[in-house]
Amino acid sequence: MGNRERIIETTLRLMNELGAEAVGTNRIAAETGVSPGNLYYHFGNREEIVRALFDALEHEFRDVLQRDTERPLAPQRIAAFYLRTFDLAWRYRFFFSGTLGLLRRDPVLAGRYQALQSWAIAELDSIATGIAEDGNLAHPRGAEGIASLALNTWLIWSNWIGFLQISGIAEIRRADMTAGINQLFDVIAPYLVPPFEAAIRRAITDEWAP
Amino acid sequence: MGNRERIIETTLRLMNELGAEAVGTNRIAAETGVSPGNLYYHFGNREEIVRALFDALEHEFRDVLQRDTERPLAPQRIAAFYLRTFDLAWRYRFFFSGTLGLLRRDPVLAGRYQALQSWAIAELDSIATGIAEDGNLAHPRGAEGIASLALNTWLIWSNWIGFLQISGIAEIRRADMTAGINQLFDVIAPYLVPPFEAAIRRAITDEWAP
DNA sequence: ACCGGACTAGAGTTTTTACTCTAGACGACT
DNA sequence: AGTCGTCTAGAGTAAAAACTCTAGTCCGGT
Numbered sequence: 001m002g003n004r005e006r007i008i009e010t011t012l013r014l015m016n017e018l019g020a021e022a023v024g025t026n027r028i029a030a031e032t033g034v035s036p037g038n039l040y041y042h043f044g045n046r047e048e049i050v051r052a053l054f055d056a057l058e059h060e061f062r063d064v065l066q067r068d069t070e071r072p073l074a075p076q077r078i079a080a081f082y083l084r085t086f087d088l089a090w091r092y093r094f095f096f097s098g099t100l101g102l103l104r105r106d107p108v109l110a111g112r113y114q115a116l117q118s119w120a121i122a123e124l125d126s127i128a129t130g131i132a133e134d135g136n137l138a139h140p141r142g143a144e145g146i147a148s149l150a151l152n153t154w155l156i157w158s159n160w161i162g163f164l165q166i167s168g169i170a171e172i173r174r175a176d177m178t179a180g181i182n183q184l185f186d187v188i189a190p191y192l193v194p195p196f197e198a199a200i201r202r203a204i205t206d207e208w209a210p
Numbered sequence: 211m212g213n214r215e216r217i218i219e220t221t222l223r224l225m226n227e228l229g230a231e232a233v234g235t236n237r238i239a240a241e242t243g244v245s246p247g248n249l250y251y252h253f254g255n256r257e258e259i260v261r262a263l264f265d266a267l268e269h270e271f272r273d274v275l276q277r278d279t280e281r282p283l284a285p286q287r288i289a290a291f292y293l294r295t296f297d298l299a300w301r302y303r304f305f306f307s308g309t310l311g312l313l314r315r316d317p318v319l320a321g322r323y324q325a326l327q328s329w330a331i332a333e334l335d336s337i338a339t340g341i342a343e344d345g346n347l348a349h350p351r352g353a354e355g356i357a358s359l360a361l362n363t364w365l366i367w368s369n370w371i372g373f374l375q376i377s378g379i380a381e382i383r384r385a386d387m388t389a390g391i392n393q394l395f396d397v398i399a400p401y402l403v404p405p406f407e408a409a410i411r412r413a414i415t416d417e418w419a420p
Numbered sequence: 421a422c423c424g425g426a427c428t429a430g431a432g433t434t435t436t437t438a439c440t441c442t443a444g445a446c447g448a449c450t
Numbered sequence: 451a452g453t454c455g456t457c458t459a460g461a462g463t464a465a466a467a468a469c470t471c472t473a474g475t476c477c478g479g480t
Contacts, residue, residue, distance in 0.1 A: 003427080019314050021231055024467055035429045040469065042427090100307035100376055104229050114378060148396045152366060155393070159369040166310055168324060183365070186358045190400040213457080234437055245459045250439065252457090421480100428475075433468105440463075446456085 004042040007032050008056075011049050015094035020050070020102055047106040054109060057092045058116055064088065065123050072134040073127065075196065079203035081127075082181045089161045090172050097162040117154070124150035128188065136196040137188075145191075152187045160184070174208070214252040217242050218266075221259050225304035230260070230312055257316040264319060267302045268326055274298065275333050282344040283337065285406065289413035291337075292391045299371045300382050307372040327364070334360035338398065346406040347398075355401075362397045370394070384418070 010032040014023045025046050029039040043049050064084045069077070089096055103110035128146045131137045140146050160180040169176060181204060189197050220242040224233045235256050239249040253259050274294045279287070299306055313320035338356045341347045350356050370390040379386060391414060399407050 019311060021311055022314065025469080026467070035431095036469075037430065037471080038428050046468070097310035098308055100372060101229060101231055101311060103376060104232065110378070113376070117377070145396075148393060152362075152393055152396060155369055155373060156362060156365055159365055159372075162310060162369075163365060166313060166323070167327070168320070183358060183362055186355075186362060187397070235439075236437070245461095246439075247441080247460065248458050256438070423478105423480085425478095426476090429473085431471090433470075435469105436467080437465085438463105439465105441461090443459085445458075447454105448456105449454090450452090 003032070003034050003038060007034065007039055007042060008049060008052050012053055012092070012094070015053075016092075020094050020098050025049075047109065050102060050106065051109055051112075053092065054095065054112065057088070057095060058112070060088055061085070061116070061120070065120065069127065069130070071130055072136075073130050075199035075203045076207075078131075078200050079207055082184060082204060083207050085157060086160070086177055086180055086184075089157065090177070093161045093165065096158060097165050099158075117158075121150055121154050124153050128153075131192075131196075136193045137191050138193055140191055149188055149191065153184060156184045156187055178208075213242070213244050213248060217244065217249055217252060218259060218262050222263055222302070222304070225263075226302075230304050230308050235259075257319065260312060260316065261319055261322075263302065264305065264322065267298070267305060268322070270298055271295070271326070271330070275330065279337065279340070281340055282346075283340050285409035285413045286417075288341075288410050289417050292394060292414060293417050295367060296370070296387055296390055296394075299367065300387070303371045303375065306368060307375050309368075327368075331360055331364050334363050338363075341402075341406075346403045347401050348403055350401055359398055359401070363394060366394045366397055388418075 007028060011023065011028050014028060014031060025039055026036055028049070029036045032039075043052075064081065095102065099113070103113055125147055128137065128140075128149050129143075132140050132146065137146075140149070160183065164172065164176055164180070185200070185204070192200070217238060221233065221238050224238060224241060235249055236246055238259070239246045242249075253262075274291065305312065309323070313323055335357055338347065338350075338359050339353075342350050342356065347356075350359070370393065374382065374386055374390070395410070395414070402410070
């Protein structure tokens with residue numbers, strides 16, 4: 001593996017441990033075992049490294065959220081959404097605490113993030129609409145209610161990891177993951193048709209089993 | 211008004227505009243119109259200024275959340291909760307974006323914040339329990355369901371302002387405030403008895419009117 | 421053998437930041 | 451008048467951070 005990749009990996013590790021703003025290029029270089037000059041050969045500046053990490057995050061996220069959303073939407077599919085997106089958020093957790101700080105330092109990144117966020121919320125909306133059309137979402141109070149559902153899902157998801165970190169949790173455990181998924185699911189759960197809700201909860205539990 | 215208070219005010223303004231990590235003590239002193247030496251006469255270090263701001267935030271927040279919670283809980287009371295806490299979060303918005311960054315730099319503050327957070331979630335839980343005991347919360351799925359409700363309320367509330375800022379909103383408008391309150395209310399709304407829900411929505415609209 | 425491009429090292433520069441230190445102004449009380 | 455405590459100014463310091471510059475090394479192709 002080349003130094004470029006090793007620098008990216010080190011940056012991810014350090015920023016996850018210490019927070020993005022506490023990690024400088026000199027430190028990254030030292031911890032990777034390369035010189036600052038070498039780091040700046042591979043990256044024009046510090047933001048470019050963060051952008052490379054965001055690229056990876058965005059790629060994975062889009063892949064999880066948009067892949068094979070065939071109708072009717074199966075409970076297993078929805079359970080997979082929850083599990084994979086939470087795992088993803090944890091692996092790139094440096095991004096979900098201090099997001100605004102990163103975006104303020106890098107307007108280019110800000111634009112990309114806002115685009116991803118808009119896309120994600122719209123995607124969540126269309127997924128919820130799909131569930132409603134399948135007849136599994138009862139009394140959703142029309143399009144407005146679904147939009148609210150989608151936005152709340154985004155808000156809980158994108159801030160759960162930050163909440164854990166603020167609460168002083170340094171290493172995620174299965175229980176924290178489960179709790180987050182339950183929090184997220186409880187946003188939509190009251191609107192779901194009971195058997196469908198039960199099927200999703202079962203699918204989540206099943207996917208946990210090794 | 212003494213320099214101490216003016217420094218605190220300037221810090222709040224600057225941090226709200228630029229983000230906490232972008233505001234240094236020299237800048238604060240310059241913008242307040244005092245010398246760095248003077249600033250350090252009033253505050254031992256940078257964190258102390260932030261702590262003073264947090265003290266004010268905490269004081270106001272506790273006041274809003276715990277004051278006269280007489281039973282049965284009136285819709286007007288609940289509407290007031292929403293309106294005042296959102297206003298509060300906006301006024302101290304520097305704190306709600308980049309919370310973790312602030313807490314990492316100041317372990318003392320981290321402890322205080324975690325205590326406040328725990329207290330708030332417990333308080334929200336007891337408020338929801340009260341509503342249930344009043345007979346206004348239908349099928350809450352027991353204590354666990356209420357706990358989930360309380361936590362989601364906290365998550366949405368404490369992150370709505372950050373969401374607005376990330377989305378590129380620099381100045382809050384009534385519409386953004388309303389949207390946030392609706393998002394927050396939609397967490398608990400599906401569980402409420404319809405007339406009670408309607409009464410709260412009416413109270414929110416009424417309180418908006420001058 | 422040697423040339424060119426990709427890569428690497430590491431000392432150094434510049435800028436910024438938190439914070440210190442000394443000297444003094446101002447007002448109240450004896 | 452004098453003195454003591456509170457407050458203020460502003461030049462200065464020390465550390466850290468992002469980034470640059472020069473001098474290479476390594477290796478495949480001719």
